[in-house]
Amino acid sequence: MKQVESHRHPATKRTAANTNPKLWCSCAIESDIRRARDVEEAILSQCHKHSFTDRDLFALKLAVDEAINNAVRHGNRSDSSKQIHIKYRVTPRRCDVVIADEGNGFNPAAVPDPTTEQNIEQTSGRGLLLMRAFMSSVVFNETGNAITLTKFNDSVHRQNSDQVAFG
Template sequence: MSGTSRDSIELVIPSDPGRISEADDFLETALRSRGVPDAIVSDMAIATTELVNNAIVHGNKRDATKTVILSLQITDSEVVIRVVDQGEGFDPGQVPDPLAQENLLREVGRGIFIARSLMDDVRYERNPGGGMVVIVRKSLNPA
């Protein structure tokens, strides 16, 4: 990773979709207080709420005994976000193409696509301790 590491912070939220705004508040407050431009903040907020919602609903399957960890690392050149759930894991390649004509009117299924569209890199890994980790990167110096 390029740039000098400045800081890393973390939020743990329960698997309740009603708590999604806590992830947004956490992220936006952290990024704005560090002078990240508004356009990048909103893109990151959209992508992060997608991934946290997926972790709660599809990863942890709304199990109140499980949590989602959202961590944020900000350097001079980029923001790296990790979303960790405690679920069984899934293959993001199996998600139906939301741009296919037959899927355009589906009410769900766009979250990963939107996150990939807005971020520079979105990577899924199996967490050694169980569950999935999604690692998202966004440059603070867009070309």
């Protein structure tokens, strides 16, 4: 546990809301994607230390970036007085990232499928599709202003399935 704590990014701090403060890191940043880069790097650095695969790291960077972008642009409508709240936890088996904005939320089920012939030339609306494709799970809160991204460590899961396969 102490090892995980020592990886905590200096910009992050524990909050009372964390169910397990020894594992979760949390922080609030301005509605500016550039402010999120440090947190993004801290998450990826922890995943790297836990030997997440390159593909996992690519997927996490893509999904976290899309989620923060959505929170800034659609959630907080780039209002600099509003904040983005990020909470993350990395264990050897999985990485969970919760990204919440201060907007009114939205209904993810109402987002049109961007892959249909009718929508294929739309210039936006692919972020959610990519997050769902690259993450192990994507869950919204009821309001639709907080998203939880989960990625399982593919190297651990592959190892386990090999053990099953070869007894």
